[in-house]
Amino acid sequence: MGETVTARVLRVLAAFSADRPELALTELSRRAELPLTTTHRLVRELTQWGALERAEDGRYRVGLRLWEVGALAPRGLGLRESAMPFLEDLYEVTKQNVQLAVLDGAEVVYLERLSGRGAVKIITRIGGRLPLHATGVGLVLLAHADAELQEQVLAAPLKRYTAKTICGPDVLRRALADVRRTGVAISDGQIELITLSVAAPVRGRRGEVVAALSVVVPAETSDARAYVPVVRAAARGISRALGAPDPVSR
Amino acid sequence: MGETVTARVLRVLAAFSADRPELALTELSRRAELPLTTTHRLVRELTQWGALERAEDGRYRVGLRLWEVGALAPRGLGLRESAMPFLEDLYEVTKQNVQLAVLDGAEVVYLERLSGRGAVKIITRIGGRLPLHATGVGLVLLAHADAELQEQVLAAPLKRYTAKTICGPDVLRRALADVRRTGVAISDGQIELITLSVAAPVRGRRGEVVAALSVVVPAETSDARAYVPVVRAAARGISRALGAPDPVSR
Known part of the structure; x- marks a missing residue:
């Protein structure tokens, strides 16, 4: 097949998705586009190590050990860990949805979401992706991305x-x-009409934007302006915790 | 070497740890116990796919894409997602450390931790491991584990x-x-003298214990009994959200 074993292993892992977190061997083989015997051999090794686990019904799912390795990603839980106290505060003050996201390729990836019980329901999911142009965090990340990505x-x-x-x-x-001028993005009803997002940039050690933070509230009854100061303050707090130069520029 | 490529790929991933989340190629090669050329080839493929990322200083770290795949583990973020509203409530009521953990092998793996700013400092870390006998969550998980593991x-x-x-x-x-009799574990100063943990079991669809929940408070000034009802209630709430049979037995 001319393809390396590493590429096949990665295709097995990529076969799992939020919609399909558990897969029978035949589905796994089809989704990974690998022969059944190859899939079986790879899955056996991955399961032994703990990268996959076998459920009681015989289907396979991503295992705890791979979750643990993933948790070491500095852009995943590392960033989340520094941000968490500020996300907590923002959540306590607003009782709405609080989100932390980073740029990957030309998409937003959500690292964290805290949602109050009474908060407006939203479509994002931790580890999920959305496009840049239709979300508050996406507008922030795109506004500060390199010119090449913006033009693309x-x-x-x-x-x-x-x-x-x-x-x-x-x-x-x-x-x-x-x-870029105001230091904040307001995305009103762009991804779902009922929600409004207020987002601000989180900066790293060299002042570069490493993530975006947002509060998502009901569009109909909320005044976006009321959330701007608290979202910006939280984003600056996280930036400072990450070692961003002070004063943090807009 | 008689070893499969899959095993080598997994050894590269396992070379990363909380203490060493970023590794130069030579360190990676040494920790994975693989020749430099082999390591280089595997790392190149893993980086292309996004399982690893290269930092600005040239060192490698776990990438966002592997974090995303790991986030699909039903025993990781899936469980966490169901538990989160109850963890939030417990955190708001206690303003201390709230933890969610599962059993893996003969150890506790921490899935989540919420810590108040004024909470007693604790040693656990998301994705981290501790032994069963010295922690509140560990005692709960061991008490409900199969006889074989208990004897081991x-x-x-x-x-x-x-x-x-x-x-x-x-x-x-x-x-x-x-x-097993009281439905709760109290671990007083067993892992660090200054902390006290109150833990309770979280049950799944068949009534089996799938996780443990705990509040960790300062040992000196806290009355463990004051936390027992709220911890048990939160654990039952999560169990119900997971579809555990009702009434949830102790």
């Missing part, structure tokens, strides 16, 4: 989620300039 | 952490019986 996103079709989604490159370009 | 732990040397650590098999056997 502006040149590609911008998927419409609601009547309010920013789908024109010129509107998006202006929105990004606003984010 | 009782037969092995029990490491002493403090003057209060349970190190005798007879004392441990009685402690486990108490946990």
Whole structure:
């Protein structure tokens, strides 16, 4: 097949998804596009090590040991650990949804989400991905991304989620300039009409934007302006905890 | 070498640890006990896929994509997701350390920890491991583990952490019986003299114990009995959310 064993191992791991966290061997073989015998051999080794686990019904799922190794990713739990006290505070003050996200490729990846029981229901999930142009955290991350990524996103079709989604490159370009100028992104009903997100950048040791923080509240009854100071303050707090230069510029 | 490529890939991943989350290629090669050329080839493929990332100083670390795959582990974030609202409540009520842990092999693995700013400092870490006999969550998990594991732990040397650590098999056997009888484990100064842990079992769909929950408070100034009802109630709440049969037995 000309493909390395490492590539096959990674394809087995990539066969699992949030929609399909448990897979029978035949499904796994089909999704990984590998022969059944190859899949069986790889799965046996991965299960022995603990990268996969076998459920009682015989299906396979991602194992605790792989979760542990993943937890060592500095851009995953490491960042989350520094941010957590500030996320907690923000959650206690707002009782809404509080999110922490990073840029990966041309998408947002959600590292953490705290949701109050009475908070507006939202579609994001820890470890889940959403596009940059339609989310508050995405606008923040895109506004501070390198020019190449910005041009790439502006040149590609911008998927419409609601009547309010920013789908024109010129509107998006202006929105990004606003984010850089004000230090905050407000995404009102762009991914779901009922939610409004207020997001701000989290900076690292060299002042570079390493993550974005947001509060997601009900669009109808919330005044976005009321959340701007608290979101910016929390984002600055995390930046300081990460060793960002002080004063943290907007 | 007679070893499969899959085993080598897994050894590269296992070379990372909480103490050493970033490794230069030579360190990685040494810790994985693989030749430098082999390590280099594997690391290149793992980095291309996103399982590893290269830091600015050239060192390697666990990548965001592996964190995402790990986040699919049903025993990791899946369990955590169901537990989170109850952990939040427990944290708000106590303002101390709240922990969720599962059994893996003969150890406790911590899935989640929420710590108040003023809470007593503790040694656990998300994704970290501790022995069963010296922690509150460990006593709960061991008390409900199969007889084989119990005998294995009782037969092995029990490491002493403090003057209060349970190190005798007879004392441990009685402690486990108490946990089963009372539905709660109290571990007072066993891993560090300054902390006291109150832990209770979380049950799954068939009533089996799938995790343990604890509150860790300062040993000197806390009355463990004050925490028993709230910890048990939170553990039952999570059990119900996981579909445990109701009424949840002790």
